[in-house]
Amino acid sequence: MKPDRSGGDVPPPVDQHNLIGPKDTLRFEDPFDPSSFLPRPSGGLLLGIPPPTHLASKDPAYTNINMRLLPTLRGVVKTLVFLDVVLWAQPAASSALNSSSSPRLVFAHFITGLTVNYSRSDWSSQLTLAASHGIDAFALNVGLPDEWQLQQVKSAYESADAVKTTYGTPFKLFLSLDMSVIQTAEDVTTWVTSFVPLSAQLLINGRPLVSTFSGEANKLGAEDLSSGWQEALKAPLARGNPPLDALFIPAWSSLDPSTAVSDNPVVDGIMTWNSWPTGTENISTLIDHQFQSNARSSQKLYMAGVSPCFFTHYKDKNWIYKSDDNLYINRWMKLISMPDPPDFVQIISWNDYGESHYVGPRLGTPPADTTWLDGFDHQSWLKMSDYFIKWYKTGARPTIEEDTVHFNYRPHSINAIASSDTLPAPINASVSADAVYVATYLSATSTATQLRIRIGDMQQSFGNITRSEVNTFTAPWNGHTGEVEVALLDSTGNELMKRHGEVPISNEIKTYNFNYAASILSKSTSDAGPALLPRDFSLKLTYWHQNSKYIHTRIMSHSPVNRKEILK
Structure with missing residues (x-):
């Protein structure tokens, strides 16, 4: 769900909270649940539309342990899962090879709908900051291909060419087509043909990655989902000069996880947007295992989401998801502790101020009536990400250098x-x-x-x-x-x-x-009051409601676009 969405989404059912104990050790989740690998009817897992009660996944048993035991337990669980699950439910032995051929990468979801006032230096500052924390690419959430948004994405791609990550690799970008806004095949084609061929595009084994937010209900004018997306996204790129073989990994979270990939041959993998617990449940990876199992059976890839919190308070969108219990840490740890960790992890989000889960600095124009930002810098979560990104990528617990x-x-x-x-x-x-x-x-x-x-x-x-x-x-x-x-x-x-x-x-x-x-x-912030991190004065948050309304109007309306003029 994005700040530029017009409709009101349905939040999860209300439930009573349970206070937790005074001290928690990180909980290692035993991921093996045979029922999670069995086919089940499709449930509405799209963020904000939970499945019916009789289809809701069971929360697994948790074991409170010290994190020092995680490597040993991971080995035990890997063995159990191989014997009890892999041999029984994942016959494609080469699927692991397909996964291991791709490096583990971390992305951050970036809302371009908030960049109407961005300068080139703004783009450079955000890309450089993300790269310095081990993030490999921004997933650029894009709506309608209006003139201003095409220009801003063009600036992003041009700025990324000069940025390197902490691993010495070029910082990259890829499109996340926001299908809560985009409705036509023509708009999909406009986006991918305009930017996927550029040098800053993220390639996975030579194939350009393209993703979505939602879109599983949009056949783009075709008779079935795969045909529509093949013609709108993959075919135009294949006809280009040079021809490009798109790696399509959409976030189609409302599909039945046991068939989401196998029933849709157009996809090369799947992402789930579900990064928060619903009701009073604790965060788990059961849904991740279900989607990943189906992806692996088709020798395809899996991308997981991780997010620190969720709160939104608009007239047509007013709810929270439970964000307690050090949610960001626990979600990272559960993904890292999976016997087969996700191929990619996407941080939700870099700058989605309207849903409060931003980890980047405040910059740009938030949606009108966003009243919950002053004094709420989230760069602590960005700094925290360094440790888990390194652990996820290397498979080894990082050394802590400073208290x-x-x-x-x-x-x-x-x-x-x-x-x-x-x-x-x-x-x-x-x-x-x-x-x-x-x-x-x-x-x-x-x-x-x-x-x-x-x-x-x-x-x-x-x-x-x-x-x-x-x-x-x-x-x-x-x-x-x-x-x-x-x-x-x-x-x-x-x-x-x-x-x-x-x-x-x-x-x-x-x-x-x-x-x-x-x-x-830390030593550098000890005895400090508010203002947790050094902030660049250029990173200003502008509460220009007129511009915010302009963004909403432009995104929700089809305006004529001179692509040749914008992209020249």
Whole structure:
């Protein structure tokens, strides 16, 4: 779901929340569930439209363990899955070879609909920042091929040519066609023929990657889904000079995961958009396993999504997904711990301010009436991504060089009543818990042994922090409000470093805000108040409602486009 979408999506069913314990170790999910590999009727898994209750996937058993045991358990699970699943349900032995022939890559979903005022330097700053964190490419979410958006995507592709990743490889781009906006085969063809041949296009084994958001219900004027997409996307590229063999991996999340790939020969893989739990469930990888199993049986690829949170508060779109329990970390860990990790991971998102899951800096023009951004920088999650991106790509736990603490929380209780909001509290507000979520990254030589979390006049302390790995903690508010402070202490109780959160917790609110304030505690930010990361003054957020409405109008209307003029 994108900020430029006009329709109101249906959120998941409301359920009551369960408070979690004061300390969590990262939970390793046993992914083997034989029922997850059996065919089942199609359920509405498109984000925001959950399957009927009788089709909802079961949440697997969880085992609370220390992360040091993960390598051993992964080996055990790999063996069990091979014996009990692979030999039984995945007869194509060469499918693993197809997967291993592609390097593991990480992408970030980027909303081009918010770039109407972008300059070339804006593009360069965003591409360079993403590349510095191990991200390999932006998935450019594009709507109608209007003049301004064609020009901005052209600028993005031209800017990317000069950017290198931390691995020394060129930073790349690919299109994610937003089919909640695009409706015609002609628009699909316009996008792919205009940009896929360019030098900054991401190639996988020589094939240009193209993706979508949604589109599984759009046959593009043909008799069936595969024929429509073949003619609109693959055939025009194959007829080009030089001819290009597109690698098509759409995010068709509402399809039956047991047949999504095998029933649609036009696709070369599949992506699922489902990166958040529904209701009170914890995040799991059951759906990932189902989609991936079907992809592997057809010797094709699988892309998974990972996201830190979800909150939106518009007139036609007002709900949350449960984003507690250090969701971003747990989702990364579950994907890394899969016996056969995804071929690609897409971070949702870089700049989707309207759904609150942005990890990049605030830059561009957010949708009108986006009131939940001030003081809510999310670059802590971007910095946190470095560790998991490296682990995912290499298969080995990275070495922690510097003591760092990441923490996040919402600014008011789920029970707070807004005094002047024109909208009610978001649907599903009750599934969240009032707590501060903390993750410690301690080096092997760290002298820190205690974590202290203060919420107003209440203090909670945690010991037994393990070095050389990630520890996660939960500090319930217990009704307290005020400034949030997080500190690391040594064994004698001396403060090693501390800092305040970005915003105080207060239940005296005018409007509802279920966004998360995310902060970093390190040597460079110790004793700091709000303003967690050095910010480039050029990264300005402009609240120009007139331009926001202009974006919406242009995206939702077909305007004449002089492609030769724009793309020359």
